[in-house]
Amino acid sequence: MKKLLVFQSDFGLVDGAVAAMYGVAFEVDESLKAYNLTHDIPPYNIWEASYRLFQAMEYWPRETVFVSVVDPGVGSGRKSVVARTVKDQYVVTPDNGTLTHLKKYVGIAKVREIEESKHRRKESEHSHTFHGRDVYAYTGAKLASGIITFEEVGPELDANGIVELETGDVTISSDSITGSIDILDVRFGSLWTNISREDFLGLGFQYGDKVEVIIRNGPRTIYNNRIRFGKSFADVYISEQIIYVNSLYRMAIAINQGNFAKAYNISTDPSWTVEFRKV
Amino acid sequence: MKKLLVFQSDFGLVDGAVAAMYGVAFEVDESLKAYNLTHDIPPYNIWEASYRLFQAMEYWPRETVFVSVVDPGVGSGRKSVVARTVKDQYVVTPDNGTLTHLKKYVGIAKVREIEESKHRRKESEHSHTFHGRDVYAYTGAKLASGIITFEEVGPELDANGIVELETGDVTISSDSITGSIDILDVRFGSLWTNISREDFLGLGFQYGDKVEVIIRNGPRTIYNNRIRFGKSFADVYISEQIIYVNSLYRMAIAINQGNFAKAYNISTDPSWTVEFRKV
Amino acid sequence: MKKLLVFQSDFGLVDGAVAAMYGVAFEVDESLKAYNLTHDIPPYNIWEASYRLFQAMEYWPRETVFVSVVDPGVGSGRKSVVARTVKDQYVVTPDNGTLTHLKKYVGIAKVREIEESKHRRKESEHSHTFHGRDVYAYTGAKLASGIITFEEVGPELDANGIVELETGDVTISSDSITGSIDILDVRFGSLWTNISREDFLGLGFQYGDKVEVIIRNGPRTIYNNRIRFGKSFADVYISEQIIYVNSLYRMAIAINQGNFAKAYNISTDPSWTVEFRKV
Numbered sequence A, B, C: 001m002k003k004l005l006v007f008q009s010d011f012g013l014v015d016g017a018v019a020a021m022y023g024v025a026f027e028v029d030e031s032l033k034a035y036n037l038t039h040d041i042p043p044y045n046i047w048e049a050s051y052r053l054f055q056a057m058e059y060w061p062r063e064t065v066f067v068s069v070v071d072p073g074v075g076s077g078r079k080s081v082v083a084r085t086v087k088d089q090y091v092v093t094p095d096n097g098t099l100t101h102l103k104k105y106v107g108i109a110k111v112r113e114i115e116e117s118k119h120r121r122k123e124s125e126h127s128h129t130f131h132g133r134d135v136y137a138y139t140g141a142k143l144a145s146g147i148i149t150f151e152e153v154g155p156e157l158d159a160n161g162i163v164e165l166e167t168g169d170v171t172i173s174s175d176s177i178t179g180s181i182d183i184l185d186v187r188f189g190s191l192w193t194n195i196s197r198e199d200f201l202g203l204g205f206q207y208g209d210k211v212e213v214i215i216r217n218g219p220r221t222i223y224n225n226r227i228r229f230g231k232s233f234a235d236v237y238i239s240e241q242i243i244y245v246n247s248l249y250r251m252a253i254a255i256n257q258g259n260f261a262k263a264y265n266i267s268t269d270p271s272w273t274v275e276f277r278k279v
Helices: A017-028 A046-057 A100-106 A131-145 A197-202 B017-028 B046-057 B100-106 B131-145 B197-201 C017-028 C046-057 C100-106 C131-145 C197-201
Strands: A005-009 A034-036 A065-069 A080-085 A090-094 A108-113 A176-185 A190-196 A210-217 A220-229 A241-245 A250-255 A272-278 B005-009 B034-036 B065-069 B080-085 B090-094 B108-113 B176-185 B190-196 B210-217 B220-229 B241-245 B250-255 B272-278 C005-009 C034-036 C065-069 C080-085 C090-094 C108-113 C176-185 C190-196 C210-217 C220-229 C241-245 C250-255 C272-278
Touching: A005 A017, A005 A046, A005 A131, A017 A034, A017 A131, A017 C034, A017 C046, A034 B017, A046 A065, A046 A100, A046 A176, A046 B017, A065 A131, A080 A100, A080 A131, A090 A131, A100 A108, A176 A197, A176 A250, A190 A197, A190 A272, A197 A250, A250 A272, B005 B017, B005 B046, B005 B131, B017 B034, B017 B131, B034 C017, B046 B065, B046 B100, B046 B176, B046 C017, B065 B131, B080 B100, B080 B131, B090 B131, B100 B108, B176 B250, B190 B197, B190 B272, B197 B250, B250 B272, C005 C017, C005 C046, C005 C131, C017 C034, C017 C131, C046 C065, C046 C090, C046 C100, C046 C176, C065 C131, C080 C100, C080 C131, C090 C131, C100 C108, C176 C250, C190 C197, C190 C272, C197 C250, C250 C272
Parallel strands: A005 A034, A005 A065, A065 A090, A220 A241, B005 B034, B005 B065, B065 B090, B220 B241, C005 C034, C005 C065, C065 C090, C220 C241
Antiparallel strands: A080 A090, A080 A108, A176 A190, A176 A272, A190 A250, A210 A220, A210 A272, A241 A250, B080 B090, B080 B108, B176 B190, B176 B272, B190 B250, B210 B220, B210 B272, B241 B250, C080 C090, C080 C108, C176 C190, C176 C272, C190 C250, C210 C220, C210 C272, C241 C250
8 A cells, every 4th residue: 555645844835846846756656645744844944844743743644754855954965864763654854853853752763865876856967956856755755655665765874873953951850840942833822842741740730730930041031920730721711821731742831812922022942941830 | 435524723834733633534544535625714713714614615525524623612611513514514623603604604404512432532631732633633534434424423412502603794775785794805805795696786786886885893984985896807907996796606895906905904803894885 | 547636826725715626626526636736826926827837847747737826817808728738738727828937938739718608617607706716626627537638628729829928038148147037936035047057057157156146126236246156055154145056947046044035125027137247
């Protein structure tokens, strides 16, 4: 049976770039089923590409082939790889940190380097800026259709040697837990932290508790107030703030039907930290 | 034969939320065919969710399964339901007003409450904020694939008891008709009213007539001028205003190749009314 | 075998218009495979519609049916046509200039006018503003599914008589080449010119050379500086400017990980020219 093929990029959907990748895939095998993860990764943002794969892949069937193209180093020495996760899914991607969250939270079983001499689209020899079309979509489609096996992608690399981005720490004391803001739930402005539900509950917090929240950007305090820990948004009033367990079982902060990130001009990078402290 | 599966939400396409719903559907049945209605419903805007279903569903085949997730009350007592329209299409949705326009203009034949104990994704017991993924996509996919029948969704509810939003009135006098602005044709800034083609023509208006148009926000007049009633945009000059019958056979107002809503800062809610009056 | 069906429009994805076209296609044949090129063509921008078809179509299989709906003249005398390219792909579109780039750079083999009496959706007789749904999606789906042949679309027109937009010139002297800015690589702000790789290299430029670049808007100089000609972005520093061969084998200008168009407020229309001059 053919594998599903899922595309992600920072190309947006406003021009023909994503459609060109789809076209290449169907030239390989018209019967493939292709879908989008997202193409609105902010330009060059490898971190978000890595996070969105982690966010969405676990709900897809085994053997699904993901093609992720956020590739600021196109044309450099960065490698082109196919990774196989321990859950038996594939990711076709530049080796530039895109596999960071999958390696840390899911596990990469094997990595193979794409042998470009075999897996590059014909007549693309003068094109040096669109490997998404010329190499990744093409290789992903051949893998999804069964024209090549994972072994035929190219030589095996050490899965521990792939490029990884720095991920934030989580530090726990007797009455507080501190982590970083991994990403926003963009449309709703909620902050998604790297603090797991288990670690948070380990401090003894219960639904309904007020928790002291301190958000810092580097040394500077941006927010310091008490927020209720609720099961879902319905536990607080509209416009009230809430701490909750998000859909990836990590701690998050929101304003019910508002936008927490905009309200306090909060962004996401390792310099942004969140501390939850017992009252 | 498998039913088509169509998703709508206010999640946007910028993160992995929609892809997670697709993944859940394909975990249920990899052979399903899944499509988008739109995912750019403004956050929490149940009215628009209701209108967009009404706008698009009639063109789809019988038996198509729509999953609509605009769910500000996730985690509250609001029910999760599957509605069957009189045109034999299904909508999987929170019962929060999303079925308003379908009930008023199409007809809801039957409604069943989703029995969560049977139709909730495994290992989602600690997730209380993403029923779109954990309940609606999962149930919609099982229904579309034929794994469950409509009857197996759960107990039948009274279709007349579903939550409905207030829709605007249409009032007709001998020389004028007044209604409300249901929604915008967003990209083009056209105003789509709740006044039907039949009611408008009932006053005796003919193509080519100048019609007096009064747009009010509550008691305040925002716009008062004469506009030609045309068959299509080609009947007026570029930049000229036009009254026309829109693609849902309701009366609309536009600027040919301009943006009427932006030109006069016009918005859509029941406080906005439009009067068409004989000159 | 069924042909693939690919939609393009200026409708955006925020409302139900695109979904209505998909629905119409599946009412014709539920087994069709339908995809998007883009729906974010700027409103009424026929030039971009024409360019995006040219940008993406060559990567798709023979016999694919494209439906492109940027149709400011809906309801006017403009013809509705199906064009067959010399690469055996089809485009269903208003004859308003949308075929400009395909005719110039690919070749149109034959054009037929859509006979609306046969190929218009039933019960759409009072709808005069949405031919995308009522005529183009419907005809495209019948053609893709094999219900009608190309010959059954309607009477043949002279392919040389279709509407064409003016395209910019390229002028070459002994030490310089001048062309126009066709379009932006929107998300990355790169300028894509109409100057081909062959013509540029014909002047003797080599990778690594500094080239004098003069960008003018009409008679006014907007930019004049020297930029390195590189193979790919990796050949220059982050934030450095680069001249490169884009994925369509035309000359382009970018800032590595920046946005050239925004940096200098550069737009795209025939009044914008670029000159590359030997240092």
